[in-house]
Amino acid sequence: MSDNGKPKFGMYWASSCGGCEIAVLNIGDKILDVDAVFDIALWPVAADFKYEDVRNYPDGYIDVCLFNGAIRNSENEEMAHLLRQKSKVLVAFGSCAYEGCIPALSNFTSKADTYRTVYLDNPSIDNPGGVLPQPVNRVAEGELTIPEFYHTVKSLDQVVNVDYFIPGCPPEPHQIWAVLQAVVAALTEGAELPPAGSIIGAGNVALCEECPLAKGEKLIDRFYRPYEIVPEPGKCLLEQGLVCLGPATRSGCGALCPQVGIGCRGCYGPLDGVEDQGAKMLTAIASIINAGKVGDNGQWLDERLDEIMDTIADPAGTFYRFSMAHSILRRARVNGAKNGGAQ
Secondary structure (H helix, E strand, O other), X not given: OOOOOOOEEEEEEOEOOOHHHHHHHHHOOHHHHHHHHOEEEEOOOOOOOOHHHHHOOOOOOEEEEEEEOEEEEHHHHHHHHHHHHHEEEEEEEOHHHHHOOHHHHHHHOOHHHHHHHHHHOOOOOOOOOOOXXXXXXXXXXXXXXXXOEEEEEEOHHHOOOOOEEEOOOOOOHHHHHHHHHHHXXXXXXXXXXXXXXXXXXXXXXXXXXXXXOXXXXXXXXXXXXHHHOOOOOOEOOHHHOEOOXXXXXXXXXXXXXXXXXXXXXXXXXXXXXXXXXXXXXXXHHHOOEOOOOOOOOHHHHHHHHHHHHOOOOOHHHHHOXXXXXXXXXXXXXXXXXXXXXOO
16 A cells, blocks of 8 residues: 555556557546556556666555566566565466467577577568677677577466466456456455456356357368458357367457457467367367268378368467467477477
């Protein structure tokens, strides 16, 4: 609490697109309630705060901190530790902080290959000297430093203890308001907070359960990319050959994407008890492929199965788009090394 009795609110943006910051404004006029209830202790995208200001706060000074973004570099990790120390309640806010999300797709390759793609083999880059970012660079005026770029992207809870998780890319307004209300009630009314580690504002059944699209028998002869087919309105997209991760994804968003003809991409993460969202979806896919029947020639079945699966563009990026950092894989092996070495 601050001297005036108002709880302190913080929000920080690590490795992400920034959509989670904008999502806070989607709570509409309730943003005025946030301003009325909280004092802002940290929100760099909205006001001029310095890291040194945060370092000078007493431990636990921030009552609730929404941390969005994955841990991509040393600055992200430093701020994760600092905000854990300064916050009573630390929330992994959005899919990047919760599961690694899009930044963690680079775990399918190496730091060196990422640098090569971005700084050397990129047609929009003019870099004849092949210069790559260096953590330390000495110039006439002194020593310049930038954050160290890590080999492996991590989720927030792989670096520090996290009190609560809000999934989504970005989270929906009702989720954001739910966690803020819970903290305010605990601070002002003595209400109990949800159990530590809870996923707040999301459901506990598969997205398909809340999707209004009609579902029937699923037997898939091939898959389509969104631009290759105009889906029949009102009918399950997966039955029409459009990859939809609804069977492997937690409910809570209201099935917003499937209702406008776009298959669920999985941003709410896996259901309780599911260790690997991508593997869960592969199991679901395997159960609906029309690859033949018992008694068919084994070689023909293998060829037919490969033919159908080849119609899924980028299976790894499709099934692990949001969950790579939290998956059993976590990252791809590089040159035979189990963890690819280094961070």
